[in-house]
Amino acid sequence: MRLTAQDLGAERGGERIFSGLHFAIGAGEALLVTGPNGAGKSTLLQVLCGLLPAAEGTILLEGAGEEWPTVAAAAHYLGHGNAMKPAMSVEENLRFWREFNGEPCLEVDEALEEVGLGSLGYLPFSTLSTGQRRRAAIARLLVSWRPIWLLDEPTAGLDARSETRFTALMEAHRADGGLIIAATHWPLHLQDVKELVLGDAA
Numbered sequence: 534m535r536l537t538a539q540d541l542g543a544e545r546g547g548e549r550i551f552s553g554l555h556f557a558i559g560a561g562e563a564l565l566v567t568g569p570n571g572a573g574k575s576t577l578l579q580v581l582c583g584l585l586p587a588a589e590g591t592i593l594l595e596g597a598g599e600e601w602p603t604v605a606a607a608a609h610y611l612g613h614g615n616a617m618k619p620a621m622s623v624e625e626n627l628r629f630w631r632e633f634n635g636e637p638c639l640e641v642d643e644a645l646e647e648v649g650l651g652s653l654g655y656l657p658f659s660t661l662s663t664g665q666r667r668r669a670a671i672a673r674l675l676v677s678w679r680p681i682w683l684l685d686e687p688t689a690g691l692d693a694r695s696e697t698r699f700t701a702l703m704e705a706h707r708a709d710g711g712l713i714i715a716a717t718h719w720p721l722h723l724q725d726v727k728e729l730v731l732g733d734a735a
């Protein structure tokens with residue numbers, strides 16, 4: 534499987550945010566997207582997952598088979614929001630996503646164990662701390678299989694132990710043939726990453 538972006542450009546509010554981007558990553562690889570505030574890291578992820586149209590260029594997914602015809606279909610997107618209903622319990626949220634996304638992977642209780650929330654699944658999502666919310670959102674990546682993980686500041690709010698645990702989950706995803714593209718201001722402690730530096734928007 535190979536994801537290639539060619540001459541990719543995006544606009545927000547009529548302003549060109551970036552243009553002429555080229556990158557390619559294959560199965561098992563990770564690309565870190567870095568750059569200053571406003572450089573367009575989140576915008577790039579939103580273009581890749583189909584939430585925003587590209588202003589120019591192409592995004593190509595090869596070798597993924599009929600099952601995953603587009604990057605949008607093949608990707609889990611972890612944005613700044615955690616995509617959980619506040620009044621529902623953590624388990625209810627994850628059960629919803631597992632059924633909605635299909636391609637079941639880990640059971641809900643297994644995913645919660647993986648992110649260290651094994652004993653808190655019964656709580657309404659709204660009662661979790663900031664870092665616990667992020668960990669619950671990460672568990673969403675584990676209950677359904679998607680080969681591509683598009684991660685926007687995935688470690689925001691995580692304590693050191695949770696960060697280490699998440700690094701291991703990302704490496705396991707790569708070992709399973711997954712691809713990761715992560716926008717981040719922090720090193721994610723992954724081995725052999727590619728880096729894409731977006732320009733200074735100051």
Ligand SMILES: Nc1ncnc2c1ncn2[C@@H]1O[C@H](COP(=O)(O)OP(=O)(O)OP(=O)(O)O)[C@@H](O)[C@H]1O
Nearest residue numbers: 545546550568569570571572573574575576577734
């Ligand atoms: N809905 C919007 N309408 C107009 N402009 C927007 C919109 N969303 C983002 N922008 C602008 O697009 C530019 C890129 O924003 P983006 O969030 O992609 O940057 P970023 O690199 O992820 O920044 P950060 O490091 O702060 O998260 C910024 O100048 C921002 O103000």
